[in-house]
Amino acid sequence: MSQFFFTLTNPEATLLLKKEMSIGYPNFKLSYSRGGFLTFKAENATTFLPWMCRLSGICLGKVPLEEIKALPKAWLWKRVESFEPPSELIELSEKSLFKIGEKVTLIMMIGPEEYWLGEYVLKKTHFQTPGEVSSIEKRETPSRAYYKIAEAHEAFDLPMEQQEKVLELGSAPGGASLFLLDQDLQVFGVDPAEMDKNILKNYNFKHIKKAFETLNVTNFGEDIDWIVSDVNLPPSVVMNEVDRFLTFLEPRGVVLTLKLHQDRYLRMLKPIVESFKQKGFTQVELKYLPSYRQEICLIALR
Numbered sequence: 001m002s003q004f005f006f007t008l009t010n011p012e013a014t015l016l017l018k019k020e021m022s023i024g025y026p027n028f029k030l031s032y033s034r035g036g037f038l039t040f041k042a043e044n045a046t047t048f049l050p051w052m053c054r055l056s057g058i059c060l061g062k063v064p065l066e067e068i069k070a071l072p073k074a075w076l077w078k079r080v081e082s083f084e085p086p087s088e089l090i091e092l093s094e095k096s097l098f099k100i101g102e103k104v105t106l107i108m109m110i111g112p113e114e115y116w117l118g119e120y121v122l123k124k125t126h127f128q129t130p131g132e133v134s135s136i137e138k139r140e141t142p143s144r145a146y147y148k149i150a151e152a153h154e155a156f157d158l159p160m161e162q163q164e165k166v167l168e169l170g171s172a173p174g175g176a177s178l179f180l181l182d183q184d185l186q187v188f189g190v191d192p193a194e195m196d197k198n199i200l201k202n203y204n205f206k207h208i209k210k211a212f213e214t215l216n217v218t219n220f221g222e223d224i225d226w227i228v229s230d231v232n233l234p235p236s237v238v239m240n241e242v243d244r245f246l247t248f249l250e251p252r253g254v255v256l257t258l259k260l261h262q263d264r265y266l267r268m269l270k271p272i273v274e275s276f277k278q279k280g281f282t283q284v285e286l287k288y289l290p291s292y293r294q295e296i297c298l299i300a301l302r
């Protein structure tokens with residue numbers, strides 16, 4: 001039986017998503033696509049959970065507005081922020097609540113008068129917003145990395161406790177550090193580059209102004225609870241360093257943004273997940289976050 005599926009992704013990840021589909025879902029054929037909205041057709045498909053998208057689910061097709069207006073409960077997502085849907089749809093979306101485990105009906109406004117319907121089961125790691133749009137408030141930050149770690153924290157409900165110690169590999173200029181310090185964590189930021197001056201003023205921040213490969217067990221007199229990293233290096237290089245740190249540190253969690261600047265890096269993801277599981281991490285997950293470009297978040301928790 002043929003079935004259709006939808007994905008919502010960020011424009012920067014569209015090619016990666018197509019590549020992932022060709023590797024991981026070879027029997028899925030691209031059907032209709034329009035700027036960040038891609039649908040696929042497959043025969044007898046069972047699972048469909050690609051990584052390189054904010055959201056995926058079953059696609060019920062293009063539906064006339066009158067039918068959409070009659071829905072009892074649905075969330076509304078707009079492909080383009082400036083689209084102006086009828087007020088009934090905005091009201092319907094605002095009053096519709098979905099619980100974890102429930103099937104969400106998603107109205108996808110693809111053009112000014114073009115509506116598609118999708119369905120997906122709401123998971124704990126989903127954002128509680130139509131179309132998985134970030135709910136993190138915009139503010140002045142040293143870098144975009146602030147939003148990335150804030151979104152990872154929200155999506156995975158990271159169990160970070162006040163005054164726990166975080167080792168941040170590649171911390172300059174300090175977007176992620178800002179978020180971590182705001183959570184009342186102690187941050188050891190490793191980076192030969194300059195940190196934002198306000199981050200340096202925070203008494204919970206220590207700048208280790210070195211390349212991380214020069215650090216070893218002698219640099220750590222105390223335990224580290226978390227390793228966090230978002231560096232512009234291939235996943236294999238990041239993993240070599242993380243593995244090396246894991247020979248002398250025992251963090252309870254690792255949060256990595258892995259850059260996928262080449263599509264061949266996609267093939268590294270499953271082995272990376274497996275390697276964390278073999279090291280005793282019980283929850284290991286990948287998620288494409290709303291503020292992401294060509295990258296993916298990996299969390300590993302003991």
Ligand SMILES: C[S@@+](CC[C@H](N)C(=O)[O-])C[C@H]1O[C@@H](n2cnc3c(N)ncnc32)[C@H](O)[C@@H]1O
Binds near residue numbers: 213
């Ligand atoms: C994308 S930026 C990191 C953004 C940062 N996490 C933030 O929150 O603002 C990448 C950083 O990695 C650092 N980096 C690259 N190679 C490194 C290495 N071998 N050791 C330490 N830092 C490194 C760079 O200096 C750069 O500041």
